Amino acid sequence: MRAVKLRKQDLPAFLKCVQSFGELWGPVREKDRQVLKKTDDVNQIDLTTIRTSLPFKKLLFPPRFSMFHFSGNKYTTSLEHLPNRIIFGLHPCDIHALLIMDDFFTRSFDDPYYTERRKKTAIIGFSCIPDEKCFCHATKTDTVEEGFDLFLTDLDDFFLIWVGSSLGDDMTRECPKIIDEGILPEDLKKYVEWRKYRNSQFKMDIDLTSMPEIFDLSYDSVIWEEEGEKCLSCGACTIVCPTCPCYHVYDKIEMGKIEGERMRQWDSCLFKEYSMVAEGHNFRESRAERLKLRFTHKLQAFVGEYGKPACVGCGRCIETCPVDIDIATIVRRLRGEEVKV
Amino acid sequence: MTGLTALKNAYLPESMRLIRRYPLIEGVHFFQVRAVDMTRALSLDYLPGQFMMVSIPGIGEAPFSISSTPSRPGLLEFGIRRVGRVTNAIFQLKENQIIGVRGPYGNGFPVEKIKGNDLIIVMGGLGAIPLRSLLLYALDNRDQFGNIYLLHGAKTPSEMLFREEFLNFRYRDDLTCLLTVDQDDTGKWPCYTGLVTRLFQQLTDIIPQKTYVAVCGPPVMYKFVVAELLKLNIPKHQILMTLERRMKCGVGKCGHCIIGGYIYTCVDGPIFTYWDVIHMKGLI
Ligand SMILES: Cc1cc2nc3c(=O)[nH]c(=O)nc-3n(C[C@H](O)[C@H](O)[C@H](O)COP(=O)(O)OP(=O)(O)OC[C@H]3O[C@@H](n4cnc5c(N)ncnc54)[C@H](O)[C@@H]3O)c2cc1C
Ligand code: SF4
Ligand code: SF4
Ligand code: FES
Secondary structure: OEEEEEEHHHHHHHHHHHHHHOEEEEEEEEOOEEEEEEOOOHHHEOOOOOOOOOOOHHHHOOOEEEEEEEEOOEEEOOOOOOOOEEEEEEOHHHHHHHHHHHHHHHOOOOOHHHHHHHHOEEEEEEOOOOOOOOOOOOOOOOOOOOOOOEEEEEEOOEEEEEEOOHHHHHHHHHOOOOEEOOOOHHHHHHHHHHHHHHHOOOOOOOOOOOHHHHHHHOOOOHHHHHHHHHOOOOOHHHHHOOOOOOEEEEEEEOOOOOEEEEEEEEOOOOOHHHHEOHHHOEOOOOHHHHHHHHHHHHHHHHHHHHOOOOOOOOOHHHHHOOOOOOHHHHHHHHOOOOOOO | OOHHHHHOOOOOOEEEEEEEEEEEEOOEEEEEEEEOOHHHHHHOOOOOOOEEEEEEOOOEEEEEEOOOOOOOOOOEEEEEEOOOHHHHHHHOOOOOOEEEEEEEEOOOOOHHHHOOOEEEEEEEHHHHHHHHHHHHHHHHOHHHOOOEEEEEEEOOHHHOOOHHHHHHHOOOOOOEEEEEEOOOOOOOOOOEEOOHHHHHHHOOOOOHHHEEEEEEOOHHHHHHHHHHHHHOOOOHHHEEEEOOOOOOOOOOOOOOOEEOOOEEHHHHOOEEEHHHHHHOOOOO
16 A cells, blocks of 8 residues: 655645545534534644544435435435535444445445445545544454555654545645655554554454354343333434434425425434334334344344444444443453343 | 345336225225336236335335235236225225335245245135235146145135135135134135134145245244144245234344344244244244
C-alpha cells in the first residue's frame, strides 16, 4: 500500500484541498458530544473524537428518507442528484462496520438507496487511542487494511497516510506541495512504537471466543428475563449502532391528494411493534425475547453467516443505554462472570 | 452482480391491472392481475410458494402468496383476506384499476427436488392459497411427478377456499383428492367430515423415502399434521411448511421477518423443511 506523510500543521490545508472531491463531513463538538457534521470550516473538526454520537450510517441510510414519490400509480425515484461526500475521521471500528454494511446491502438484492450513496462517498479514516468503552481488539476490528480511501495515523508531529484506493491516490496528488513522499526508517519505527502504545491502551477486556456455542446453550437462561426486566425498549442502542440496519416503511400522503412519498425510517428490533403481524399476534411479545434477538443476531447468527460478529466494539451502546444493558454486560453474564445487576 | 440487477430498483412497484376479482369465501377474495406491459406479463416467472408485495399508494404494502402457477404465464392470482389497512384498501379496488406489485420474492417450493417423487399436499384455512400454486403446477407437469394427494380441511363447506375447483378434482384419475369439513352446515357435503388429520387413514401404500409433503395452514394444524407424517415415517427434510412473519421489504434488508436471529423469512423462506423448523429456535 502506498504511504505518504503530512505535517500536522498542514492538515487544514489538506482537508480544504480535498474538498474539491465533495462535501466534507467530520466529527464536530457540539456542547458535550461529538457529532458527524457537514463542515466547511475545517478548523471545527475535533480530532480528539473517540466516537460520534451517531455513526456514519446516518449518511448512507439516513434516519428517514423518501424511497420514491407516488402520484396515483406513477412511481418516481430520484437517486441521480446525490452529492459527493467525504467522511473524515472514521476509526477502524467504524470502517469495519462500513464493510459489514457494504456486504449486507448488496447481498441477495442490491439496495440502490445504499449503494448509490455509497458510490459517492469517500472515506478518510483516522487513528485513535481507545478509551474505557472501546473493545475493538476483542472483536478484531482494531486495525484496517481496506474500506478506506485514505487512512491517517497521528504520529505526534506528522500524519502517516495510507492510500487505500485510486480515489485516495488522486486526493494526495491534488495537493502535492504539502504531501511528503519520503518515508524514512525512523518514521517506520515511530509507527511501530505507536502501534505498541495503542495496543497497551485497551482498558476493557471482554472475551468473545465460543460465543455461538454459548448462545446455543443459553437460550433458556434467566439472564434474558432479568435483563429484559430492566430494558425500557427505547431503541437507543440500535439507533447508535453502526451495524444495525433495520428499518420501517410507511407512506406519507399529502392531504386530499393521491400523491405522496414512500418513506423509510430507522426501526429497532427492541420496539414492541417490530414483530407484530396481522391481528396483533406478536412473535416476540416480551422484552426478554427481543433482547435475545438483538444479541443472538449480533454475536451468534451473524458469525454463522458472515464469519464475524456484527459488533465492531465501538462502545456506543455502552455509552448510550440508560440502564446499562450492552454487549459487554451481556457477554460477561453469559460467560458466568460476576456483573452487578 | 450483473448490470441488469444493478439497474433495477427492487423497491419500485410495477404497474399491474386488476383483471378480475370475486369472493372465494366470506372475507377472502380472489384477485387476478396482469402486468400492464404484456412482454413483462408473459415473461414474469416464479416458483410455487413465492410471494409478491402488493402496494397501495398512500396506505402501504403487504406480502401475499401467489396462488396461480408459473406453468400458466400471463396472469397472477392471489387470495386475500381482509384484516387491516392494506387489505381493506385492496378490497376497495375494482376491475381494470392499476395497482403496484413487486416481486416475486422468497425461496418457493423446491419443485426440482420434488419431481420424480410422490407429493402429498395438506392444506387448511388460508394455506390453500400458496398450495394451490404447487398443486396446479404439479398437475400441469403431471408426467414429472409420482402420485399426488390433496388433503384439504375447512371448518364448514362455506369456509373452504377454492371449494368448487377442488370438488371437481375428485373426478380426475391422476390425483387423490380428499376434502373434509369439521362440520357440514349445508347437509349436502359430498366428502368427508372430521379433522384433516383423519384423512391420513386414507393414505395407504406411502413410500416414505419417495414422498414429499407440503403443509400449510393455521399454526394449530402443523402440530397434528406433523405427528401423522412422522407416523408414516416421512423424512423430516421432506416435510415442507410455510411460515408467516411480519414483512416490510421482502428482500432481506428491513429485518422485520427475522427468526432466531439469523433467518430472514423473506429470503431464506417462507418455505422451510420440518428439519429446519426443529433446529431454529423461536420458529413456531
Ligand atoms: C409470505 C407471506 C405470505 C402471505 N400470503 C397471504 C395470502 O396469500 N393471503 C392473505 O390474505 N394474507 C397473506 N399474508 C398475510 C398478509 O400479508 C397480512 O394479512 C397483511 O400484511 C395485513 O396487512 P394489513 O395492512 O391489511 O393489516 P394491518 O393493518 O397491518 O393489521 C391487521 C391487524 O393486525 C393488527 N395490528 C397490526 N399492527 C398492529 C400494531 N402495531 N398494534 C396493534 N395491532 C396491530 C390490527 O389490529 C389489525 O387488526 C402473507 C404474509 C406473508 C408474510
Ligand atoms: S453493539 Fe454496541 S459496541 Fe457493538 S457495534 Fe453496536 S453500538 Fe458498537
Ligand atoms: S438502550 Fe438499553 S434500555 Fe434502550 S432498548 Fe437498548 S437495551 Fe433497552
Ligand atoms: S421482510 Fe424485510 S428483511 Fe424480510
